[in-house]
Amino acid sequence: MAASPVFHLVSWFRLPGHCAAGAARSAKIPDAVTEKLRRIAHLDMDAFFASVELLRYPQLRGLPVVIGGGRRRVDEIIRERYAERPLSEIPPEAFPLLKDYVGRGVITTATYPARVFGVGSAMGMMKAAKLAPDAIVLPADFDEVRRVSRAFKAVIRDIAPLVEDRGIDEVYIDFTDVPGGQREGGRVLARLIQKGIFEATRLTCSIGVAPNKLIAKMASEFNKPNGISIVFEEDVQAKMWPLAVRKINGIGPKAEARLHKLGVQTIGEIAAKDVAWLVENFGRSTGHWMHHAAWGRDDRPVVTESEPVSMSRETTFDRDLHAVRDRAELGAIFTQLCEHVAEDLRRKGYVGKTIGIKLRYDDFRIATRDQTIGHFTDDPREIRRIAGQCLKRVPLDQRLRLLGVRVGKLARTEEVAAIAAAAPCVAEPIPDLFTQG
DNA sequence: TCTGGGGTCCTACATCGT
DNA sequence: TCTGACGATGTAGGACCC
Numbered sequence: 144m145a146a147s148p149v150f151h152l153v154s155w156f157r158l159p160g161h162c163a164a165g166a167a168r169s170a171k172i173p174d175a176v177t178e179k180l181r182r183i184a185h186l187d188m189d190a191f192f193a194s195v196e197l198l199r200y201p202q203l204r205g206l207p208v209v210i211g212g213g214r215r216r217v218d219e220i221i222r223e224r225y226a227e228r229p230l231s232e233i234p235p236e237a238f239p240l241l242k243d244y245v246g247r248g249v250i251t252t253a254t255y256p257a258r259v260f261g262v263g264s265a266m267g268m269m270k271a272a273k274l275a276p277d278a279i280v281l282p283a284d285f286d287e288v289r290r291v292s293r294a295f296k297a298v299i300r301d302i303a304p305l306v307e308d309r310g311i312d313e314v315y316i317d318f319t320d321v322p323g324g325q326r327e328g329g330r331v332l333a334r335l336i337q338k339g340i341f342e343a344t345r346l347t348c349s350i351g352v353a354p355n356k357l358i359a360k361m362a363s364e365f366n367k368p369n370g371i372s373i374v375f376e377e378d379v380q381a382k383m384w385p386l387a388v389r390k391i392n393g394i395g396p397k398a399e400a401r402l403h404k405l406g407v408q409t410i411g412e413i414a415a416k417d418v419a420w421l422v423e424n425f426g427r428s429t430g431h432w433m434h435h436a437a438w439g440r441d442d443r444p445v446v447t448e449s450e451p452v453s454m455s456r457e458t459t460f461d462r463d464l465h466a467v468r469d470r471a472e473l474g475a476i477f478t479q480l481c482e483h484v485a486e487d488l489r490r491k492g493y494v495g496k497t498i499g500i501k502l503r504y505d506d507f508r509i510a511t512r513d514q515t516i517g518h519f520t521d522d523p524r525e526i527r528r529i530a531g532q533c534l535k536r537v538p539l540d541q542r543l544r545l546l547g548v549r550v551g552k553l554a555r556t557e558e559v560a561a562i563a564a565a566a567p568c569v570a571e572p573i574p575d576l577f578t579q580g
Numbered sequence: 581t582c583t584g585g586g587g588t589c590c591t592a593c594a595t596c597g598t
Numbered sequence: 599t600c601t602g603a604c605g606a607t608g609t610a611g612g613a614c615c616c
Contacts, residue, residue, distance in 0.1 A: 311616070313616070507582095547585085
């Protein structure tokens with residue numbers, strides 16, 4: 144190998160403005176200690192959905208609780224028996240248990256006492272019920288979770304403005320230029336943020352601070368729940384390389400299985416492989432990416448603003464439906480999905496020009512079809528019409544488990560309207576694949 | 581055994597215009 | 599008129615993430 148591991152790591156982590164001459168110089172210059180380092184934090188709320196429920200039902204603290212399934216709110220169900228009592232005074236034995244759960248669905252989150260039994264996110268409810276039959280099961284309250292999500296992100300932005308939203312319970316934060324962001328490698332600022340979030344929401348989170356997003360993401364897992372992990376560039380090999388390949392954000396079950404089959408179990412073993420070998424086995428893009436990731440290299444910036452690419456609605460039926468025998472039911476669901484997507488677009492101020500459908504057959508195979516039209520729309524009837532044309536292009540001789548509608552190629556409604564006002568034109572007709580020609 | 585919903589990004593391939 | 603290269607665009611599917 145031409146360069147030492149230390150050379151690779153040190154050269155990668157210096158900020159462009161601070162490291163023009165790279166590793167050789169930074170290794171010699173004694174003021175390296177005063178140099179401002181790139182410090183990126185990854186913050187992850189602990190068992191977020193479950194923790195939000197425990198704010199409402201504090202009597203369930205310390206008990207195994209999972210969130211998932213069920214469309215009816217539990218407080219409605221138990222109100223039938225405990226009509227006049229405040230929610231916090233309803234005894235734990237009144238809550239539904241996993242072993243009594245009937246229906247489809249997966250676990251969204253599990254509290255730490257529930258995780259002891261081996262249940263966790265994305266696990267089927269039936270399997271979870273076998274592992275932890277006496278765990279309490281609650282449905283997710285998305286409205287409340289969204290409210291708390293906005294609250295904790297507001298706390299962070301007040302302290303450190305460069306925040307990248309990574310979903311409902313996660314963010315990246317650029318500590319580099321935040322006052323105090325360099326102190327103790329970021330630990331001081333991380334503690335401040337944890338304290339602020341707890342005061343605002345009564346919820347805990349875990350934070351990893353590292354030279355880049357890739358390592359910060361891993362670091363936030365090191366010390367869960369309610370932990371802080373600080374990783375410096377010189378720690379990377381010792382902390383990353385013994386870990387399983389799956390710990391790299393971006394290596395999922397497929398890539399993991401492939402690596403295992405090739406005899407690679409840990410991140411260090413990926414790092415030891417030649418790039419050419421990785422490219423040969425995983426393709427050019429993934430091979431190079433995997434090599435960089437294993438060496439802890441990642442120069443992606445913290446992105447504070449982004450536009451959505453698509454919006455969709457999908458639903459899994461209570462029972463598998465047949466396109467012909469359940470035509471009326473499917474038609475009603477289909478229309479409703481189109482209306483929901485249109486509502487979402489209008490509420491958020493977007494229009495789109497690629498309309499598509501997704502369906503999942505009873506054997507879990509997925510089929511998608513798209514159609515791009517000549518203009519932007521957020522009209523539910525038009526979405527329904529184009530989606531209907533897409534639906535005619537998929538085989539419908541097998542039972543369906545799921546149906547979805549998607550609108551892509553989005554643009555802001557106001558921008559499209561402004562362009563249309565500046566250059567009015569007649570919308571071109573939309574070809575109908577099945578009724579014409 | 582059972583596997584939700586809402587996304588993003590990547591790849592492969594077909595088609596079309598130059 | 600035919601052919602090939604090439605880029606842009608659309609489509610379908612897959613992997614992955616929260």
